[in-house]
Amino acid sequence: MSHYAPGLEGVIAGQTAICTVGREGNDLLYRGYSIIDLCGKNVPWEEVAFMLIWNRRATPAEADQFRRAIVSHRDIPDALKRALESLPATTKPMDVLRTGWSFLGNLFPEESTDEDGIVSRIVASGPTIIAWWYNHHRGRKTRLDYPHADQGGYFLHALNGKMPTDDERKLMNTSMILYSEHAFNASTFTARVVTSTLSDTWSALVAAVGALKGPLHGGANEEAMRLILQFGTPDDAERGVMEMLTRKEKIMGFGHRAYKVRDPRSDLIKHWALKLAEANRDLPHMAIAQRIDAVMAREKKMFPNTDFYHAPAYHMMDIPIPLFTPIFAFARTAGWLAHIREQRAENRLIRPTEEYTGPEKREW
Ligand code: COA
Numbered sequence: 001m002s003h004y005a006p007g008l009e010g011v012i013a014g015q016t017a018i019c020t021v022g023r024e025g026n027d028l029l030y031r032g033y034s035i036i037d038l039c040g041k042n043v044p045w046e047e048v049a050f051m052l053i054w055n056r057r058a059t060p061a062e063a064d065q066f067r068r069a070i071v072s073h074r075d076i077p078d079a080l081k082r083a084l085e086s087l088p089a090t091t092k093p094m095d096v097l098r099t100g101w102s103f104l105g106n107l108f109p110e111e112s113t114d115e116d117g118i119v120s121r122i123v124a125s126g127p128t129i130i131a132w133w134y135n136h137h138r139g140r141k142t143r144l145d146y147p148h149a150d151q152g153g154y155f156l157h158a159l160n161g162k163m164p165t166d167d168e169r170k171l172m173n174t175s176m177i178l179y180s181e182h183a184f185n186a187s188t189f190t191a192r193v194v195t196s197t198l199s200d201t202w203s204a205l206v207a208a209v210g211a212l213k214g215p216l217h218g219g220a221n222e223e224a225m226r227l228i229l230q231f232g233t234p235d236d237a238e239r240g241v242m243e244m245l246t247r248k249e250k251i252m253g254f255g256h257r258a259y260k261v262r263d264p265r266s267d268l269i270k271h272w273a274l275k276l277a278e279a280n281r282d283l284p285h286m287a288i289a290q291r292i293d294a295v296m297a298r299e300k301k302m303f304p305n306t307d308f309y310h311a312p313a314y315h316m317m318d319i320p321i322p323l324f325t326p327i328f329a330f331a332r333t334a335g336w337l338a339h340i341r342e343q344r345a346e347n348r349l350i351r352p353t354e355e356y357t358g359p360e361k362r363e364w
Pocket of ligand 1: 216218249251254255257300
């Protein structure tokens with residue numbers, strides 16, 4: 001007899017060979033490769049994505065071919081550009097991304113597009129969709145002529161129209177690696193549920209974007225920045241967070257269902273955030289963030305998750321707060337596509353059972 005677990009906590013809902021989260025309390029491995037190793041060696045995100053999606057490391061020739069496919073698919077069809085321009089400036093960026101990918105799915109349906117083409121188009125197009133819509137409403141041109149293959153640097157260039165520094169590119173590469181994959185999280189599980197009905201990749205992708213948008217999932221990095229910006233000094237932050245805890249409010253960017261010791265991604269992104277803060281002389285936000293971190297450790301024995309230090313890191317690179325979650329989505333295309341392929345290979349319709357709590361049988 002199965003028992004009800006709210007939020008499916010502790011329920012094994014499938015098997016996967018893609019990723020392990022927190023097996024030792026504070027580790028994250030992509031097909032056996034530790035994120036500490038991948039980030040420490042600054043492996044290009046595009047190669048990590050290839051490895052996750054196709055379940056093997058790319059040969060140099062394959063890596064080169066994948067990079068060229070990504071670069072060639074960065075430009076999006078004119079029809080999509082016009083559609084993006086017709087969306088109001090007030091649209092939520094995650095809704096823009098959802099609409100953009102849904103639109104592309106109509107132009108390149110799975111029945112008539114090869115799998116490689118769909119994969120590279122999905123991986124390549126996210127940054128262009130967001131930058132194009134965002135810049136259009138600010139009367140700015142979107143630069144598509146970034147000369148390198150890294151998607152993180154490409155997004156900064158397309159968005160702000162200027163060449164990112166080496167450290168900014170490395171920070172973005174680290175960020176993209178950290179956001180690539182995370183096992184059966186809500187958006188990935190959503191993609192697997194859609195795939196299990198034998199629906200198409202684009203539909204699974206669009207559904208996953210919808211799940212990622214929520215503040216308990218991808219939206220936490222945006223909320224963390226709004227929190228940091230509320231305070232003028234570390235002392236203000238300490239007072240404010242103490243008051244929030246008294247009111248039993250949640251502090252965004254803290255806590256995690258799967259990590260019991262520490263979120264290993266947090267220190268990796270914090271390292272780059274600190275480095276950039278020193279280079280930009282933008283230390284106040286980091287000082288506030290670090291004080292909030294210290295208060296949460298002292299009061300709640302809670303550690304920051306990956307979203308917390310992503311917030312000041314993105315902010316220092318002039319990325320507007322509402323665009324934080326789309327970057328998470330650009331990176332997570334790797335994990336989603338890997339899970340869609342894995343679900344298809346061993347498919348069984350995902351259809352759990354439920355506990356009925358309504359009225360007993362009665363007459364109309
Ligand atoms: N700030 C303050 N208290 C928190 C907290 C936070 N960020 N996260 C959890 N808690 C507290 C809860 O209030 C609860 O306390 P209680 O037992 O006294 O009621 C307890 O810790 C368990 O919280 P719960 O929400 O049941 O844990 P969960 O495993 O369901 O949730 C998260 C995990 C990530 C959804 C949750 O920690 C959260 O909402 N964090 C903020 C959002 C966030 O950063 N999300 C990004 C995840 S990568």
